[in-house]
Amino acid sequence: xxxxxxxxxxxxxxxxxxxxxxxxxxxxxxxxxxxxxxxxxxxxxxxxxxxxxxxxxxxxxxxxxxxxxxxxxxxxxxxxxxxxxxxxxxxxxxxxxxxxxxxxxxxxxxxxxxxxxxxxxxxxxxxxxxxxxxxxxxxxxxxxxxxxxxxxxxxxxxxxx
Numbered sequence: 630x631x632x633x634x635x636x637x638x639x640x641x642x643x644x645x646x647x648x649x650x651x652x653x654x655x656x657x658x659x660x661x662x663x664x665x666x667x668x669x670x671x672x673x674x675x676x677x678x679x680x681x682x683x684x685x686x687x688x689x690x691x692x693x694x695x696x697x698x699x700x701x702x703x704x705x706x707x708x709x710x711x712x713x714x715x716x717x718x719x720x721x722x723x724x725x726x727x728x729x730x731x732x733x734x735x736x737x738x739x740x741x742x743x744x745x746x747x748x749x750x751x752x753x754x755x756x757x758x759x760x761x762x763x764x765x766x767x768x769x770x771x772x773x774x775x776x777x778x779x780x781x782x783x784x785x786x787x788x789x790x
Contacts (some may be wrong), residue, residue, distance in 0.1 A: 647774070658702055661749050669740060672716070674699060678707045679716060679733065683741045687732040716740055 662673040671679070674697075681696045682688055690708060694701045699738055711717045714738035722728035733741070746753040756764065 651774075658748070661747075665745060665747075669744065669746075671740060673705070673747060675707050675711060676741075678704060678749065679711060679741055680744075682717060682731055682733045683738065687730045688729060689728060693731070711737065772789055 659675070665676065666672050669676070677697045678693055678699070681693045685692060685696060690704045691701055693699075693708075694704045697704065699707075708717060708719065712719060712731075714736070715734055717731045717733055719729050719731050722730060749754075756767075759767075
């Protein structure tokens with residue numbers, strides 16, 4: 630076997646290991662999301678949007694979409710559900726009636742304060758127990774993978790269009 634063939638096989642094995650790890654993460658997040666939904670009546674994306682509003686204050690759906698890494702139409706749908714649950718209020722801007730702002734209600738504030746860690750309390754504790762350099766490396770690695778996946782999905786969407 631040549632060096633280039635060995636490198637290709639090694640690269641394939643790494644990709645398969647990465648895909649397995651991502652499937653495990655996706656499964657764990659789905660299980661945790663269902664638990665939060667049962668306990669709080671909120672999905673993880675709803676909780677993420679609510680947390681963004683809590684962090685950013687009175688805000689537009691476009692700003693929430695950027696902060697939460699969700700599409701604007703997805704955010705609008707989530708805001709509809711949060712508004713129906715009484716967790717946010719929306720109002721039109723006085724300066725520009727086309728712009729709609731969302732703000733958290735007291736019920737939304739209570740939900741955010743009582744919300745469990747998005748990945749679970751055990752994960753939060755164990756992650757925080759890692760040394761700062763290791764945590765930073767993990768965050769950087771995940772950001773790199775997310776960027777690569779975004780780039781790949783953008784390229785796939787361009788090829789389809």
